[in-house]
Amino acid sequence: MNPARRLKSNQLTGILTALVFSCLALNALPARAGQPSRIAVIGGSLTEIIYALGEEDRMIARDSTSVYPEAAKDLPDVGYIRQLSPEGVLSVNPDLILALEGFGPPEAAKVISQAGIPVVVIPDGYESTSILAKIHATAKALGREQAGAELAEKVAADLAAAKAVASGRKDKRRVLFLLSVQGGRLMASGSQTHADGIIALAGGVNALSGFDGYKEVSHEAVIEAAPDLILRMRGGRDASSDAEVLAHPTIAATPAGKHGKVIGMDGLFILGYGPRTAQAARELSEALYKSSPASGD
Known part of the structure; x- marks a missing residue:
């Protein structure tokens, strides 16, 4: 092969190789610069919301109530939401702990909250409106407010339809x-x-x-x-x-x-x-x- 042609071929191969490694490196980075990428989630409904938002790749651990979707069960289990061990939660080295209101026991919640890792507590409630508030709060913690608004709008329509059926029951x-x-x-x-x-x-x-x-x-x-x-x-x-x-x-x-x-x-x-x-x-x-x-x- 002509030396000049061989040089051009080698240069092209090098460029392609560099591009491949650049793409791999980009994929290895968090989805959004500055946003948490190692999230421990405490609360089954919060895990469902994260999956619905398409942000499950940022989860590294979950509590034992987080059993849906099925894929969530593959993540490390840090314990039951009401009976957590601080050591178990902190051992997965999260950069954010997303927890449903009422997680504990209180002594464990205090230790976790004082460990120097950001903890976002999501309010809970017994009204259908509390579901929408939970979605918005979770999306905000993930930096996905727009996606949260879209999900909340869909869920609100589903809830309205369910209420319409309920109101018609005699x-x-x-x-x-x-x-x-x-x-x-x-x-x-x-x-x-x-x-x-x-x-x-x-x-x-x-x-x-x-x-x-x-x-x-x-x-x-x-x-x-x-x-x-x-x-x-x-x-x-x-x-x-x-x-x-x-x-x-x-x-x-x-x-x-x-x-x-x-x-x-x-x-x-x-x-x-x-x-x-x-x-x-x-x-x-x-x-x-x-x-x-x-x-x-």
């Missing part, structure tokens, strides 16, 4: 959310909970509304509440089967128990208050109103 049916029946004791939801909110969004009525939060309730209170449907959380700590729940003497004495009306739904899906909440409300509404309680379907 003869409102009563729902008892059972957190646990372990040991024969009944742990149920009152007002000011995500369970109470999703029941309302589905067009139902919370059968127990005389107290706030989750607590053990008396057998007499459950019978008096007369629920048409028992709603349970799948994947929780209570591994009781639906048959075992229906066999509980107190549940068996309710309209729901007499007609075998019990439904279990994924906990994050119905209680997470994230981008899928409108879908969860529609599915619960269909289960609640698809047939007459007397039909036993």
Whole structure:
């Protein structure tokens, strides 16, 4: 080969090689200069929002409630949102910790917040508007305000459609959310909970509304509440089967128990208050109103 031609060929090869390595280097950089690229996320709904925003590549760890989408399970698990170990969270070397309001315990939250790593706490709530606020706050923490606004607009439309369906339901049916029946004791939801909110969004009525939060309730209170449907959380700590729940003497004495009306739904899906909440409300509404309680379907 002509030496001059060989030189030009070698120069071209060198240029192409440099271009390839430049592209690889660019891909290895964070998506946005100055923005956090090693984010530890505490809160399943926050993880859902990050994936919906297309920013999952910036996540390096998640808590044990972050189980959707399935790909999130491949990330290191730093523990349960309410029972975190500061060492576990800090060991993944994040440059941002994105945490849902109420993470803890308080002592652990204090240590994490004082570790010198930025911590952004995202407010939570029981109203559908709190979902939109959560999306906006998460997007802002990631520097993706515009994408957050677009996602919030879509979710708001979904929620409005779900509310329209709920408002059209007649003869409102009563729902008892059972957190646990372990040991024969009944742990149920009152007002000011995500369970109470999703029941309302589905067009139902919370059968127990005389107290706030989750607590053990008396057998007499459950019978008096007369629920048409028992709603349970799948994947929780209570591994009781639906048959075992229906066999509980107190549940068996309710309209729901007499007609075998019990439904279990994924906990994050119905209680997470994230981008899928409108879908969860529609599915619960269909289960609640698809047939007459007397039909036993």
